[in-house]
Amino acid sequence: MKPITAVSVSILALAVALLVDRGAGLRPRVEIPQAAPASPTPASSAPQAATTRGGTLAKGTIPRSLPPDASHQDTVDTLPPGKGQEETFYMCAACHGTALIKQQGMSRELWEASFQLMIDRHGMAKPDDADRALIIDYLAENFPPRRKGRGGDNPFLK
Amino acid sequence: MTGKRERGLHELYADDPERADALVFDRRADASRRGFLRGAGLAGMGAAVGGTIPFAGTMPAGLVPAAMAQPVQQAQAGPPAEKGPKILKMDGKADLVVLGDKPVVAETPAHLLDDEVTPTEKFFVRNNGLTPDPASMPSDPKAWKIKIDGEVNTPLDITLGDLMTRFPQVTHKLMLECGGNGRSFFVPEARGNQWTNGGAGCAEWTGVRLADVLKAAGLKSTAVYTGHYGADPHLSGDATKPSISRGVRLEKAMEEHTIIAFKMNGKDIPLIHGAPARLIVPGWAGSTSAKWLNRIWVRDKEHDGPGMGGFSYRMSKKPIVPGSKGDEKDTVILESMPVRSIVTFPAHGTRLAGGTRKIDLRGHAWAGDNTVQSVEISIDYGATWKKADVKAPANKFAWQRFTASIDLPSAGYYEIWSKATDSKGATQPFQAGHWNPQGYGGNPVSRVAVLVET
Numbered sequence: 237m238k239p240i241t242a243v244s245v246s247i248l249a250l251a252v253a254l255l256v257d258r259g260a261g262l263r264p265r266v267e268i269p270q271a272a273p274a275s276p277t278p279a280s281s282a283p284q285a286a287t288t289r290g291g292t293l294a295k296g297t298i299p300r301s302l303p304p305d306a307s308h309q310d311t312v313d314t315l316p317p318g319k320g321q322e323e324t325f326y327m328c329a330a331c332h333g334t335a336l337i338k339q340q341g342m343s344r345e346l347w348e349a350s351f352q353l354m355i356d357r358h359g360m361a362k363p364d365d366a367d368r369a370l371i372i373d374y375l376a377e378n379f380p381p382r383r384k385g386r387g388g389d390n391p392f393l394k
Numbered sequence: 395m396t397g398k399r400e401r402g403l404h405e406l407y408a409d410d411p412e413r414a415d416a417l418v419f420d421r422r423a424d425a426s427r428r429g430f431l432r433g434a435g436l437a438g439m440g441a442a443v444g445g446t447i448p449f450a451g452t453m454p455a456g457l458v459p460a461a462m463a464q465p466v467q468q469a470q471a472g473p474p475a476e477k478g479p480k481i482l483k484m485d486g487k488a489d490l491v492v493l494g495d496k497p498v499v500a501e502t503p504a505h506l507l508d509d510e511v512t513p514t515e516k517f518f519v520r521n522n523g524l525t526p527d528p529a530s531m532p533s534d535p536k537a538w539k540i541k542i543d544g545e546v547n548t549p550l551d552i553t554l555g556d557l558m559t560r561f562p563q564v565t566h567k568l569m570l571e572c573g574g575n576g577r578s579f580f581v582p583e584a585r586g587n588q589w590t591n592g593g594a595g596c597a598e599w600t601g602v603r604l605a606d607v608l609k610a611a612g613l614k615s616t617a618v619y620t621g622h623y624g625a626d627p628h629l630s631g632d633a634t635k636p637s638i639s640r641g642v643r644l645e646k647a648m649e650e651h652t653i654i655a656f657k658m659n660g661k662d663i664p665l666i667h668g669a670p671a672r673l674i675v676p677g678w679a680g681s682t683s684a685k686w687l688n689r690i691w692v693r694d695k696e697h698d699g700p701g702m703g704g705f706s707y708r709m710s711k712k713p714i715v716p717g718s719k720g721d722e723k724d725t726v727i728l729e730s731m732p733v734r735s736i737v738t739f740p741a742h743g744t745r746l747a748g749g750t751r752k753i754d755l756r757g758h759a760w761a762g763d764n765t766v767q768s769v770e771i772s773i774d775y776g777a778t779w780k781k782a783d784v785k786a787p788a789n790k791f792a793w794q795r796f797t798a799s800i801d802l803p804s805a806g807y808y809e810i811w812s813k814a815t816d817s818k819g820a821t822q823p824f825q826a827g828h829w830n831p832q833g834y835g836g837n838p839v840s841r842v843a844v845l846v847e848t
Contacts, residue, residue: 310496331629333496335480341583345719346831350585357700359630381582381717392715 310334320374323367331358337379344376351375444745445845446806449774457775460809461743461843486664488515493587497521497629497637498666501592504842505741507758510788510795511567512595514659519666520572520593522701523626523637526686528665530625535662535670540654544621544692547612554656554671561602561610566651566676567792569596569760571731573679573707576836579826582717584833585705591736591840596758596793599674601655604690605648613644613692620647621697622673622684639699640681640707641691646729651676651791654687676791677762679707679728679834702727705831716829725830730762732837733822735769735796735814740844746802748847753800757840759784760793761816769796772811776824776839779813805848813839 312325314334328337331354342350351372354360363371443461447453482490482500490500500519502512509516532538536555543549552560572593574586587593608617621641628635646652655674656663663669668685675682681701691697701707708725737757740746746753759766765787770779782798802808815821826836 331496333494335492335494336496336499336587339493339588340585342585343582343717346585346717349719349831353704357704357706358628359632359635383581383583392718 314338316378318374318378320370323363324371324374327360327363327367327371328354331360337375341379341382342376343381344372347375347379348372443807443843443845445847446804448804448806448808449777452775452777454775459807459843460841461807461845482519484666486515487519487666488513490516490518491592493589497523498525499587501589502595503592503742504590504736504738504757504840507592507595507736508738508756511659512597514597514661514664514667517595517597517658517667518572518593520587520680521626521637521666521685522681523624523628524631525666526625526627531670535656538670538688540671540687541689542607542611542692543689545614545617545694546608546692547614548610550607550611552607557602557607557654557671558656561606563600563602564650564653565598565600565657566653566790567596567598567788568651568653568674568676569594569731569791569793570674570676570680570683571595571734571760573681573728573731573834574832575731576734576826576838577833579836579838580716580829580833581826584829584831584836586832591734593680594734594760596760598659599653599655600657600660601653601671601674603650604652604654604673605650607654608647608690608692611692614694616694617692618644619693619695619697620644621691621693621699622682622687623689623691623699624668624672624684625686625688636700638681638684638701639697640679640684640701641693641697641699642675642678642682643729644692646675646678651789677730677760679731681707696727707834708830708832709828709834710830713828714830720831728834730764731760732835733759733761733764733766733814733816733820734837734840735759735766735812735822736840737810737812737842740810740842742842742844744844746844746846748805750846751802753802753844754797755800755810756795756797757782757812758793759796759812759814761814761820764816764818764820765790766794766796766814767817767819769798769812769814771798771800772813772839773800773802773808775809776811782812802846805846808844808846810842810844811839812842 310329310333312322315321315325315337325334328334351368355362443459480492482492487500488506490502493499493501498519498521502516502518506516536553536558538554539551540554540557541549541551572589575589575593576591577584577586578588578590619641621639623636623639626637627633628637642652652673652675654671656671658664658667663672668687672685672687673683696702704722705720705725707728709728710720711724711726714720735757737755739756740753755771757769759769766784769782769784771782772779780798780800782796785795787794796812800810813822822837822839824838826838828835
């Protein structure tokens with residue numbers, strides 16, 4: 237590997253890791269009811285908006301645009317391809333964006349703990365054992381720990 | 395994305411840092427484990443960071459240079475960058491770095507935390523649920539209701555309007571910080587949003603003391619803890635489920651700086667920051683500062699709402715092997731946030747004109763319930779340190795300004811490291827320690843890379 241190639245490739249990879257695609261296409265199974273899109277001309281149409289949207293909050297409290305969660309449109313292909321990609325997407329993205337998944341890097345054991353946390357704390361549906369294993373395998377395979385310390389592997393972890 | 399895997403710098407360093415050094419920069423560690431840059435390697439790393447490295451001799455082996463480890467913000471506005479961090483696009487908000495879009499989570503790059511008081515547009519965003527629909531809120535914010543119940547003699551169901559007139563109003567500059575701030579510094583990765591140091595800000599908040607409100611409700615002798623609830627729906631859309639509900643020991647709830655706020659920097663709190671009313675529990679994990687506050691349940695035991703159990707906002711009592719599963723029973727609630735410092739000027743990635751030999755830098759430091767006693771700066775990877783001037787906080791729980799004039803001996807690549815020590819003597823470590831499954835308390839020395847051009 238030539239030094240300069242390694243560096244440019246790595247910077248690209250860092251960037252790619254932080255990107256979230258926003259293409260159209262398949263959507264999560266569960267649709268969360270969201271507010272209507274913000275008015276294009278908030279200043280002039282404010283009184284009208286007040287009657288149709290349930291009234292005006294004090295100045296400054298009405299957002300001129302809705303926060304990103306209102307227009308969240310992750311699709312299956314925002315997750316890397318692999319066995320379990322679709323199952324993982326539909327299970328996880330029913331509630332949260334794939335960015336939350338992609339920024340993590342954990343062992344299978346910790347992914348399993350995360351999965352259980354979603355069931356216990358957040359009321360995620362309990363899949364059957366086969367789907368559970370498929371999804372946890374996918375997460376562990378695609379999002380393993382990527383950071384390690386100066387000394388390389390921790391001698392106390394297998 | 396194709397099946398072809400790109401090998402990132404971090405991955406390369408993760409597999410074997412010393413081999414990565416050798417591969418990428420032809421850098422070899424000597425017996426003392428300091429980085430030893432051979433002629434070609436020094437040039438290679440210099441090319442990658444964009445300049446020569448004056449303190450290469452003290453640069454630790456396997457250290458990913460800060461210039462490459464952290465994305466550099468683009469100063470100019472323009473079309474969305476194809477590469478680099480995803481930037482928040484939201485009216486009324488500055489160019490924050492998006493960690494997640496559902497729930498909305500965005501952090502403030504250090505150079506945008508340079509103001510003495512963090513402007514609302516630059517304030518970080520951390521939601522646990524969905525942002526409440528503005529249409530679901532009362533047309534008059536003063537009609538917003540907050541319930542105080544549980545271990546009180548007279549439960550209250552008070553409107554914000556009544557709250558504002560019945561209790562004295564106070565204004566303070568208060569530090570608010572996500573409990574997971576600094577999580578990205580843990581090795582290996584801990585569960586959750588990978589914050590750098592930007593899940594923090596010090597805005598000016600106006601509200602009423604929670605203590606006054608609780609006293610008005612009449613605390614029973616059985617009252618020991620609070621449980622906080624907001625109107626943000628759970629991500630699943632399940633209306634019966636709180637997105638999160640955390641609380642604090644009564645002592646913290648009664649502290650005079652813990653307030654129910656309705657103004658942020660002199661204006662009504664914007665929706666994304668918890669309109670029309672929210673708690674501010676300064677110095678403690680931000681999740682206790684419930685947004686869209688609609689209920690405080692006074693408890694006769696430690697609160698047990700979502701976010702109070704398992705590993706959530708809990709540190710391991712005994713040190714555990716990094717990356718291991720841990721034991722939920724052996725944990726303790728994270729209360730006060732740890733000491734932290736950030737350099738807010740110069741910005742990470744700044745190019746200084748050729749001939750620059752001195753820089754007047756500045757930053758902010760804070761320490762949860764404590765104050766910051768001292769801040770030290772190093773430009774040679776921690777080999778030597780220089781004391782910065784540290785100002786007193788504007789009020790308790792405000793962050794503190796530090797400044798230092800630093801000599802730069804030559805052109806080249808420098809990392810400015812900052813290290814704060816709090817009033818109890820705790821200092822920022824070189825690496826995030828006390829690894830815990832959800833990654834709280836990561837507060838290593840902060841690093842900013844600058845380049846003095848030739």
